[in-house]
Amino acid sequence: MDFKLTKPQLLQQELFRKFAETEIKPIAKDMDEAEEYSLDLVAKLQKAGMFGIPYSREYGGQGADVLTYTLAMEEVSKVDASTGITMSVHTSLCCSCIDQFGSEEQKHTHMRPLIDGTAIGCYGLTEPGAGTDAGGCQTVAVLDGDNYIINGSKVFTTNSGFADTCIVFALTDKSKGLRGLSAFIVDLHSEGVTVSANIERMGIRAASNCEVIYENVSVPVANLIGKEGMGFKIAMVALDGGRIGIGAQSVGIAQGAIDEALKYVKERKQFGKTINKFQNTQFKLAECQTKVDAARLMVWRAAVAKDNHEAYSKEAAMCKLFGSEVANEVTRVCVQLLGGYGYCREYPVERAMRDAKITEIYEGTSEAMKMVISGAMKV
Ligand SMILES: Cc1cc2nc3c(=O)[nH]c(=O)nc-3n(C[C@H](O)[C@H](O)[C@H](O)COP(=O)(O)OP(=O)(O)OC[C@H]3O[C@@H](n4cnc5c(N)ncnc54)[C@H](O)[C@@H]3O)c2cc1C
Incomplete structure (x- = not known):
């Protein structure tokens, strides 16, 4: 058993630390006061490859291991936890759904822009009536020709105030409960998507946490991740x-x-x-x-x-x-x-x-x- 980081991991840790100290720390307090995340900082994080650390270079990621990703999470959260959660939801929740369960086509079309720094992701599971008990989910996706029509609302969707893509969990078969839940890659710029103002909170105040309403949002069948019923x-x-x-x-x-x-x-x-x-x-x-x-x-x-x-x-x-x-x-x-x-x-x-x-x-x-x-x- 070796408790030491490798040389590449130590080098990466030093880079993350420098980035956090020079780019994030000086504005962290102001972002907290303003209760708004800086879009300039989002662009810098993207340019520095911070949104694709544990993903394959084939899709524009850094190709690093998960341990290296935790070093980045620690360094940014040392100076600003809002940046920590912005990175975390994008990386570990949104991208990982496509990386682990998506088709090759979905990885090229939807994951690549998320990890090469051209798009931001979020993850919508929680609803006003469904928190710890995801089985209380009410959002539905009904098949209509080549599209699913999504209706429902999600709350506390981190990054939703400026994200492009959301993994939305919706029931394709209400009678099956959790086994009827499916996962969709949804373009947040689609017609029928409404994102609320940032919800006022005690902490991580700079992060974006909004309610997202989906009203007759049309999503191509090709955006279903895996199969119907695999959502949970x-x-x-x-x-x-x-x-x-x-x-x-x-x-x-x-x-x-x-x-x-x-x-x-x-x-x-x-x-x-x-x-x-x-x-x-x-x-x-x-x-x-x-x-x-x-x-x-x-x-x-x-x-x-x-x-x-x-x-x-x-x-x-x-x-x-x-x-x-x-x-x-x-x-x-x-x-x-x-x-x-x-x-x-x-x-x-x-x-x-x-x-x-x-x-x-x-x-x-x-x-x-x-x-x-x-x-x-x-x-
Ligand atoms: C700032 C912020 C960011 C978030 N980001 C996201 C996001 O990006 N995407 C997303 O989908 N969700 C997100 N969430 C939602 C978050 O994951 C939920 O708030 C959390 O899972 C708890 O759900 P709830 O708030 O509905 O609480 P509830 O489930 O109503 O729980 C209330 C209390 O009851 C307890 N409880 C519930 N069930 C049991 C049980 N069976 N046994 C014992 N105790 C129980 C809970 O532990 C808690 O103490 C975010 C929330 C916040 C506040």
């Missing part, structure tokens, strides 16, 4: 992979907060000395770093299992469950270490603490993760 499987496999990314995002949020706190405690003086001289400060940071390192190793374990084509569903759920708890605990401790200043918007730990909360909710709540883990344990 496609959705769950994509989420398994996505959870590794959210584990990495959690690690990034927590590590970013530790890095900021470390700087601060070496400068702030109370009782005639810098506060890093207090044993409480030292022990709190030691505990935080230990937990973040443990979470990172769990993310890497899940990523390596996926890279090796081994089963990784339980490991992915575990790294998301643990990583998200660590992100919440660590950011709260870091705010405390900065005292009143930690509570102020001027310091990034305030944003990190707000951003951390969502990691316990999206791509499956912590309770859903425990269902996956206990199911795999055959409890």
Whole structure:
């Protein structure tokens, strides 16, 4: 067993870190305040190949492994969790559905633009009445000649405010419940698609999360992924992979907060000395770093299992469950270490603490993760 990154992985990590520091960090606070993602930054991320890291060069991707993708997720989330989720939904949810289940034609027509940097993707499973229980899905797709006609509404579709392509899950046979769910590649510029304003949120405020209404949206039969009835499987496999990314995002949020706190405690003086001289400060940071390192190793374990084509569903759920708890605990401790200043918007730990909360909710709540883990344990 080797816990070290390879030379190419270390090089890539350094590139991701530089990109995050120079292109994302300087505007992260402003994007959060504006509650809007910068389209200039989207273009820079595309140009830098950040939206196609684990995908084949044949389709314009970087051809890197999943572990390298988690390094990117950690580095960008260290400075801005909104960028983390923008990348994650595009990469691990949208593209992976086509990569893992799409036909060769779909990969060339729809996945290539997503990973070579010409289009942005999103993933629409959640509906107002169907969250953890995807079986409550009401969106329908009815076959009409060479097209399916989609009607329904999806909520919290990340990236939908500026995305081009969405993987939409809709019932092709209502009588079959989850086994009647199918997955479609939908052009979001199609007639009948209405995207709401960004939903106001506690954290990851710069990310785009909208309600998307589909009213008689015509989608060619050629855009059905796999076969009718495969939608639930496609959705769950994509989420398994996505959870590794959210584990990495959690690690990034927590590590970013530790890095900021470390700087601060070496400068702030109370009782005639810098506060890093207090044993409480030292022990709190030691505990935080230990937990973040443990979470990172769990993310890497899940990523390596996926890279090796081994089963990784339980490991992915575990790294998301643990990583998200660590992100919440660590950011709260870091705010405390900065005292009143930690509570102020001027310091990034305030944003990190707000951003951390969502990691316990999206791509499956912590309770859903425990269902996956206990199911795999055959409890
Ligand atoms: C910012 C943001 C971005 C998102 N991005 C996307 C996206 O891009 N695409 C997409 O499809 N979805 C997205 N989601 C949706 C997200 O995945 C759901 O919010 C999440 O799965 C929970 O569903 P829900 O909100 O309907 O909560 P509910 O399912 O109503 O759950 C409410 C509470 O009940 C608990 N609960 C539910 N069922 C059980 C059970 N059987 N046992 C124990 N406890 C249970 C939950 O854990 C939770 O605590 C996003 C959500 C947010 C907030």
